[in-house]
Amino acid sequence: MRIEDMTWPEIRDAVRAGRSTILIPIGGTEQSGPYIAVGKHDVRAGVISTRIARTLGNALVAPVIAYVPEGSYAPPSSHMRFPGTITVPDDVFEKTLVAAANSFKVHGFTRIVFLGDHGGYQADVRKVVAQLNREWAGGTARALVPETYYRTSSDGFNAILRAKGFRDDEIGTHAGLADASLQLAVAPSMVRTEAMQGAPKPGVADGVYGGDPRKATAALGQLGIDAIVSNTVAAIRQAQ
Template identity: 40%
Template sequence: MPTFRPLPPSRRAVLTGCTLLGFGILTLQHAWPNAWPNSWPAPAVQRIAMAEMTWVEVRQALDQGYTTALVPSGGLEQNGPYLAIAKHDSIVAWTARCIAEGLGHTLIAPVVSYVPQGDFDPPTGNLVFPGTLGVSEEAYAGTLEGIARSLKGQGFRTILFIADHGGSLAPQQRVAARLDRAWAPQGVRVLSVDDYYVAGNRAQTLWLEAQGETAATIGGHAGLADHASLMATAPERVDFDRAPPPLLARLGLVGDGSSGDPRRATAERGRALLGLQVEAALAQIRRFMTPKS
């Protein structure tokens, strides 16, 4: 084993001074991170998902004009016997990246998984199925507001809420409208990107009908579009070999939580359907961000 040799007194004095200087620098960085951006060269932005970045990289991205933040919301709910509970999370994580890349100079906040799912006692909607996890509209709205306030304080100028779950739209709209009114005079804008869900879903239905599908084969919740979309974004979370449980007998429920004809779904169809949602979202965002003459 190598032997430890103490440094001579002169070297120890130098080392101690450097160490103290280092502690001072770290303290300054911790206390005033926003005052520290110019100490590193600013490389090209390599990542846009904030959860994968360091605070230094986020600061550098802001300095390079990445002042738009996308806040995607998913949801943890039953999706029938073939789709994993995190369907919404998987889909919106994929579409959020496509939207951010389409906009440019946009970072993506982590997906908000806990969203309104109905009443708790007695349970309604998807909450009657095991595995669905929801929060109240107030809790969800408070989460969105906290995220938006965090982003605003860091220097983001445009904050975009995108929900993949229909039950999230109303509270998302209220939060976005209130914050946009309050912050617009400061040059900070907040938008609920409703067209991602509303216009996007309508475009998906029309596209499937043009492919020869009917209302019966398309379905609604956990229907053909949901299965196809997840096959395109997270195929490991779709498994048609899973045996549907006898929910009618075991839980007193009608059906298994899915709709339409899921087996008509393909990943190719999923990519086309997701593209329609992405384009609907981009169109609304670009209208919002275009200065009015």
């Protein structure tokens, strides 16, 4: 499924055999509180994209884009206030997406699908998709950004957690119950579970924006992962 694990003849043959959709996972290297590793979005986007590709049956997965806008570094703002976060300017990020998409178009992919796991650059991705589709008008290639991917991972998963009895102040918006649960479902070694459960509730000074990661479980996270996959697959199929 992942082109980084394939040789070029294998990729060529896969496209010729009908795997003409390429999923471009977009992550982000950022702090996620004291208990979740900074590669959270990168790993999560890669795992979920692979599941989506497997379900679609006609898709391959590109390498994860890990360098994304995360705030200013002069002076440091947003997540850049915490060590390990990496940021790039919006225009550099957008040009990277455009170049990647055009690269895949050259090699015969006709559906280039961007799957962004982080909320901060969603507008940038939409801008790029609109630009590409203008430039490709009249051809067979098309760029897509199924917005249900991010909506399900944020508002959609929050609704699932509320239905399980959790409050918004437990769920959080960054590095709280929701984030930690999703990560436990895809990469439990990236969550410092023992240290987290024995510590006081973390707050903004720790990089946790609302919520309580100590209540996270892989079972809760799996509910969110399943919803993200099913909703995104449906959106991509409908767009085709």
